[in-house]
Amino acid sequence: MNVRAKICGLTRAEDIRGAVESGADAVGLVFYEPSPRSVTAEQAAELARYVPAFVSLVGLFVNPTEAFVRNVIERVPLDLLQFHGDETPEFCNQFNRRWIKAIRVKTDGQIEQAFSDFHMACGILVDAWDPERYGGTGQSFNWNLIPQNRPMPLILAGGLSSDNVLRAIEQVQPWAVDVSGGVEKQKGIKDRSRMFNFMKEVRRVCKTD
Numbered sequence: 758m759n760v761r762a763k764i765c766g767l768t769r770a771e772d773i774r775g776a777v778e779s780g781a782d783a784v785g786l787v788f789y790e791p792s793p794r795s796v797t798a799e800q801a802a803e804l805a806r807y808v809p810a811f812v813s814l815v816g817l818f819v820n821p822t823e824a825f826v827r828n829v830i831e832r833v834p835l836d837l838l839q840f841h842g843d844e845t846p847e848f849c850n851q852f853n854r855r856w857i858k859a860i861r862v863k864t865d866g867q868i869e870q871a872f873s874d875f876h877m878a879c880g881i882l883v884d885a886w887d888p889e890r891y892g893g894t895g896q897s898f899n900w901n902l903i904p905q906n907r908p909m910p911l912i913l914a915g916g917l918s919s920d921n922v923l924r925a926i927e928q929v930q931p932w933a934v935d936v937s938g939g940v941e942k943q944k945g946i947k948d949r950s951r952m953f954n955f956m957k958e959v960r961r962v963c964k965t966d
């Protein structure tokens with residue numbers, strides 16, 4: 758099994774370098790001000806210089822305005838947009854950029870509905886539901902709510918770390934995994950050895966079949 762991995766919420770050049778060197782397939786920048794991992798378009802443009810060819814740069818948004826997204830994509834060479842709020846399919850689809858939609862999972866049937874509503878997306882990311890925060894909570898959720906039958910790539914997020922990612926991959930068999938808090942030493946500051954340990958676990962599963 759080949760599972761891809763994104764490390765999200767990077768705020769420093771050295772963390773981008775660490776994520777890339779650990780073997781991450783994608784790195785994520787958060788454009789959502791309440792988040793402790795938030796970066797400005799100017800900071801992001803600088804950080805983008807450390808992302809080499811064949812590593813994807815993902816921009817995460819939560820209920821942005823159209824103008825906000827347009828301003829960011831004009832300045833930052835994002836490969837993929839990640840919408841992590843209550844955006845509609847029409848909103849996500851208007852930027853002529855590839856995009857994924859995050860679903861905060863609370864009830865049965867939600868993910869199946871998302872596959873249908875957001876069929877234009879490149880993938881559906883599933884994360885834990887929280888009453889107060891849109892994501893990056895470090896919480897996982899009941900993986901039994903994830904259907905086996907998937908018409909599009911499923912990206913597993915929510916409370917992953919080197920301690921549980923192998924088990925998560927074996928149970929869920931996702932297209933990719935996404936981590937933020939589980940590889941940090943403090944909010945917004947990544948820990949190089951945690952990123953390496955996380956990627957080592959992800960690659961371990963790739964070697965087992």
Ligand SMILES: O=C(O)c1ccccc1N[C@@H]1O[C@H](COP(=O)(O)O)[C@@H](O)[C@H]1O
Nearest residue numbers: 765792891892893895914915916937938
């Ligand atoms: O990282 C954030 O601060 C954030 C804020 C708002 C929405 C999403 C956010 N992060 C994403 O949340 C998931 C899970 O994160 P964690 O591993 O549980 O910390 C992941 O996709 C982050 O990119």
